[in-house]
Amino acid sequence: MPPAIEIHDLHKRYGDVHVLRGINLSVAPGEGVVLLGANGCGKSTLLRCLNRLTPHDGGTIAILGTEISTLKRAGLRAVRHQVGYVFQHFNLVPNVSVFQNVLFGALGRNRHGLLRTWSAFASAEDRDRAMTCLERVGLAEKAAARPSEISGGQQQRVAIARMLMQAPSIVVADEPIASLDPKAGREVLELLFRIVSEEGLTVLCTLHQLDLAAEFGQRIIGMKAGRIVVDGAAGDLPRADLDDLYHGAVRVDQPAGTVTADLVPA
Numbered sequence: 581m582p583p584a585i586e587i588h589d590l591h592k593r594y595g596d597v598h599v600l601r602g603i604n605l606s607v608a609p610g611e612g613v614v615l616l617g618a619n620g621c622g623k624s625t626l627l628r629c630l631n632r633l634t635p636h637d638g639g640t641i642a643i644l645g646t647e648i649s650t651l652k653r654a655g656l657r658a659v660r661h662q663v664g665y666v667f668q669h670f671n672l673v674p675n676v677s678v679f680q681n682v683l684f685g686a687l688g689r690n691r692h693g694l695l696r697t698w699s700a701f702a703s704a705e706d707r708d709r710a711m712t713c714l715e716r717v718g719l720a721e722k723a724a725a726r727p728s729e730i731s732g733g734q735q736q737r738v739a740i741a742r743m744l745m746q747a748p749s750i751v752v753a754d755e756p757i758a759s760l761d762p763k764a765g766r767e768v769l770e771l772l773f774r775i776v777s778e779e780g781l782t783v784l785c786t787l788h789q790l791d792l793a794a795e796f797g798q799r800i801i802g803m804k805a806g807r808i809v810v811d812g813a814a815g816d817l818p819r820a821d822l823d824d825l826y827h828g829a830v831r832v833d834q835p836a837g838t839v840t841a842d843l844v845p846a
């Protein structure tokens with residue numbers, strides 16, 4: 581079986597800012613990886629390159645053995661179907677129900693696109709699946725609610741149900757608990773990592789809490805100024821190596837020689 585994610589010498593620039601500076605990374609199917617790094621070190625850019633939401637400038641990215649740089653529309657759609665995203669701000673559609681938001685997860689799978697993901701036109705199978713996904717995240721009773729009528733933690737659980745509906749092989753979670761209080765954040769992480777483990781999915785999740793990274797990640801990858809500088813089993817990495825990710829020249833848009841205020845998260 582090919583690696584879930586295989587990256588060689590990846591580079592990305594925004595104008596003069598060299599954001600990704602030669603990333604090499606291989607993630608095995610089923611691996612649970614937490615990505616750490618200070619604000620502005622390039623984490624989100626790396627995650628967005630994985631399905632060409634952001635096109636890269638150099639190097640290669642293979643998703644489940646498929647090199648994505650040269651894919652045409654149908655091939656790219658197939659890869660995007662394999663990679664489910666969970667975002668910091670949930671990205672739910674505000675004016676429709678929670679149930680409808682979960683149904684939208686089937687968008688990439690339906691030949692008839694958007695129309696067949698509207699509740700009134702969806703197949704009985706998709707409607708049943710959407711309800712099962714909501715049950716998996718403990719929110720079946722909120723199916724008819726609008727996103728604004730439920731808490732932030734519940735909204736993120738809906739986003740996880742939508743991701744489940746998509747049925748991806750790889751889950752990319754970009755600071756999924758950054759908008760939540762500590763209790764809701766922990767509950768969301770427990771749910772996300774439990775579901776990922778039950779489904780045998782690969783996960784790449786950015787966090788800012790070192791303790792949670794060590795608790796939930798099997799493997800921790802640390803980035804600093806556009807490069808991977810830490811990579812190891814969660815239990816084996818010295819705390820000092822993780823703390824160091826937040827000290828000194830961490831940002832990619834920082835002129836050489838300047839030093840940011842040290843920022844060590846909890």
Ligand SMILES: Nc1ncnc2c1ncn2[C@@H]1O[C@H](COP(=O)(O)OP(=O)(O)OP(=O)(O)O)[C@@H](O)[C@H]1O
Pocket residue numbers: 594597599617618619620621622623624625626832833
């Ligand atoms: N679309 C864009 N256009 C121009 N510059 C961008 C764009 N996206 C990101 N950048 C810049 O790239 C650099 C890295 O940003 P990125 O969001 O990847 O970092 P990050 O580690 O995810 O930070 P954070 O934790 O704050 O989200 C920053 O200087 C940012 O301003």
